[in-house]
Amino acid sequence: MSSKRDRRGFLKNGAALATGLTVGAVRPASAQTPAASTPSKDIKELIAYGERSRFETAVRVSVGGRPSPDSFGLTFHVLAPLQDSFGIITPSSLFYTATHRGAFVPDINPREHRLMIHGMVDRPLTFSLDDLKRLPYVSRIHFVECLGNRANANHKTVQETHGLTSCAEWTGVPLSLLLKEAGVQNAASWIVAEGAEEVKGASSIPLAKAMDDCLVCYGQNGEMLRPQQGYPLRLMVPGFEGIYQIKYLRRIKVVDRYYMTYDDYGHINPDPKVAALTHQIGPKSVITFPSGGQQLPERGFYEISGLAWSGAGAIRKVEVSTDGGQTWKDAELRSPAYPMAHTRFGFHWNWDGRESVLMSRCTDELGTVQPTRADVAKFWNESPERSRVRGADNSVQPWKIASDGSVRNGLA
Amino acid sequence: MASRRLLLVVMVVLGLCQIGTAQSPTYGVGRAPTAEEIRAWDISISPTGKELPPGRGTAKEGAQLYVQKGCAGCHGRTGWGGRAPVLISSKISKDGPPVPANGMAGMAHEPPPCLAPCVNDANAMAIHSPFATVIWDYINRGMPIGKEGTLTPNEVYALTAFILYKNEVIKEGDVLDELSLPKVKMPNAAGFALPPEEWKHGRPRLQNYP
Numbered sequence: 001m002s003s004k005r006d007r008r009g010f011l012k013n014g015a016a017l018a019t020g021l022t023v024g025a026v027r028p029a030s031a032q033t034p035a036a037s038t039p040s041k042d043i044k045e046l047i048a049y050g051e052r053s054r055f056e057t058a059v060r061v062s063v064g065g066r067p068s069p070d071s072f073g074l075t076f077h078v079l080a081p082l083q084d085s086f087g088i089i090t091p092s093s094l095f096y097t098a099t100h101r102g103a104f105v106p107d108i109n110p111r112e113h114r115l116m117i118h119g120m121v122d123r124p125l126t127f128s129l130d131d132l133k134r135l136p137y138v139s140r141i142h143f144v145e146c147l148g149n150r151a152n153a154n155h156k157t158v159q160e161t162h163g164l165t166s167c168a169e170w171t172g173v174p175l176s177l178l179l180k181e182a183g184v185q186n187a188a189s190w191i192v193a194e195g196a197e198e199v200k201g202a203s204s205i206p207l208a209k210a211m212d213d214c215l216v217c218y219g220q221n222g223e224m225l226r227p228q229q230g231y232p233l234r235l236m237v238p239g240f241e242g243i244y245q246i247k248y249l250r251r252i253k254v255v256d257r258y259y260m261t262y263d264d265y266g267h268i269n270p271d272p273k274v275a276a277l278t279h280q281i282g283p284k285s286v287i288t289f290p291s292g293g294q295q296l297p298e299r300g301f302y303e304i305s306g307l308a309w310s311g312a313g314a315i316r317k318v319e320v321s322t323d324g325g326q327t328w329k330d331a332e333l334r335s336p337a338y339p340m341a342h343t344r345f346g347f348h349w350n351w352d353g354r355e356s357v358l359m360s361r362c363t364d365e366l367g368t369v370q371p372t373r374a375d376v377a378k379f380w381n382e383s384p385e386r387s388r389v390r391g392a393d394n395s396v397q398p399w400k401i402a403s404d405g406s407v408r409n410g411l412a
Numbered sequence: 413m414a415s416r417r418l419l420l421v422v423m424v425v426l427g428l429c430q431i432g433t434a435q436s437p438t439y440g441v442g443r444a445p446t447a448e449e450i451r452a453w454d455i456s457i458s459p460t461g462k463e464l465p466p467g468r469g470t471a472k473e474g475a476q477l478y479v480q481k482g483c484a485g486c487h488g489r490t491g492w493g494g495r496a497p498v499l500i501s502s503k504i505s506k507d508g509p510p511v512p513a514n515g516m517a518g519m520a521h522e523p524p525p526c527l528a529p530c531v532n533d534a535n536a537m538a539i540h541s542p543f544a545t546v547i548w549d550y551i552n553r554g555m556p557i558g559k560e561g562t563l564t565p566n567e568v569y570a571l572t573a574f575i576l577y578k579n580e581v582i583k584e585g586d587v588l589d590e591l592s593l594p595k596v597k598m599p600n601a602a603g604f605a606l607p608p609e610e611w612k613h614g615r616p617r618l619q620n621y622p
Contacts, residue, residue, distance in 0.1 A: 126445045182437075199550075260459050260543055262546055265537070272608040312617070366614065391617075
């Protein structure tokens with residue numbers, strides 16, 4: 001590392017000497033043509049495993065500023081910088097991270113890793129990574145979102161309000177293929193999926209979902225999964241909350257009832273209606289530009305940009321309001337609208353310099369519309385001030401634009 | 413006689429073929445684990461307790477193990493106020509304020525963690541879990557951290573009994589074993605529900621929800 005740094009420093013200094021301007025080589029004045037011949041970095045680094053420009057500073061931050069990993073060695077929840085995102089794919093380096101109950105990220109040798117399928121099956125089966133890679137696979141784009149992705153008035157940025165969601169291309173074997181290979185018995189109705197990390201986090205998943213669209217993934221964004229995303233194997237349960245997307249997947253037990261694992265019990269609720277709103281993510285969207293903490297330099301044209309997603313399927317429509325929800329206009333979808341995937345939307349906006357409140361709301365392929373907090377309060381027959389969103393919070397997020405162009409959380 | 417036997421053989425072979433075509437694997441990739449491999453890996457405990465191994469333990473035995481096995485080091489000597497999730501509700505606990513364990517410098521100064529899902533007084537396992545099997549299952553699969561899987565079934569029964577006793581769910585003298593554990597009446601036994609309808613592709617999460 002140090003030799004690389006030294007060489008980079010040498011190149012930089014050499015460039016500075018060549019131009020005779022230390023600042024000019026690094027940061028050309030906007031009116032001048034940049035020195036095109038200046039190498040930006042150690043070419044070896046760029047070739048072996050590419051890095052972004054050193055001018056790019058978007059990073060993940062931990063929830064509530066809590067160190068992660070902490071002094072105990074545990075990784076907690078880490079938020080993706082949605083305010084700096086384009087398109088619909090979250091780079092693997094910036095993908096949000098959450099662990100089962102704050103767990104260590106295990107260091108798994110893929111040659112030793114196994115997946116066992118057993119329980120109410122005719123033929124229990126064990127697969128190595130090489131076995132799984134021999135089987136037919138698919139690549140699909142899906143979001144993942146933590147149930148804790150819940151905006152509140154203390155949050156300043158969209159990274160804090162909505163950063164516990166990300167979207168990637170996942171590659172793996174359909175779980176239905178593996179279950180059919182094992183021969184699921186008629187009386188089965190649930191599966192319990194389990195990871196290999198030290199707490200062996202496990203979740204109960206309806207068999208209907210397991211047979212529908214779940215994937216046993218080894219690939220993420222064109223390469224092997226990252227350790228924080230379950231290297232070398234994770235379960236993708238499209239549209240379900242993050243805790244179901246079992247990382248370090250090592251075992252699937254086919255069973256005939258909800259098993260109430262440790263991870264399951266943490267999300268239970270006595271009300272069946274709340275339970276229904278807990279497992280699957282509802283239609284949800286958020287404006288990522290302009291968003292909290294950003295600054296509009298002047299009045300004039302801005303392209304509002306944001307993300308929409310739903311656990312029930314594809315996004316059909318996104319609407320934007322620039323007047324705090326009094327009027328809504330259709331936004332344009334700026335990306336393919338894949339099922340259970342982030343979908344990028346854009347909206348032309350001419351800011352007149354007055355205070356404004358920006359909001360977005362989406363409609364998914366079932367026709368379900370993302371609710372405002374007032375809509376939610378009405379459903380539960382509560383006053384909007386005292387109501388809280390039950391289950392997964394998919395309510396509309398307002399951003400306030402002040403007359404000086406500063407952007408703040410509209411919930412504050 | 414011979415023809416009848418032949419007929420029987422033909423019928424059996426045909427029957428096997430039918431079963432074979434209906435259920436045979438398509439790819440034949442992967443291998444069959446041995447019964448012993450399945451036993452070693454299958455740590456899931458159903459709320460019915462059907463997978464529980466034979467064994468027994470009491471709260472008194474558990475109290476000693478809680479210290480010996482290092483539980484107190486992370487969860488606090490009193491079962492709360494440590495850096496790991498709350499095990500004994502501080503509202504129920506009759507023990508004094510938490511004592512930081514040796515070797516955990518700074519523990520007393522950091523706020524108690526709220527892991528995902530947040531485990532505090534209100535949702536400590538003994539208070540919030542509808543079934544006692546969850547406690548047994550989790551101690552057995554995930555504890556002590558770094559030495560998972562080293563506790564014997566008797567030790568897991570004893571630690572489960574200790575946690576339940578300290579949260580006033582069972583009596584100090586109660587013996588937990590594979591038959592009595594699933595029958596423990598948990599305070600939050602009625603505290604969970606499944607969605608009103610089974611999950612189905614294309615079905616909205618909740619009818620008439622905005």
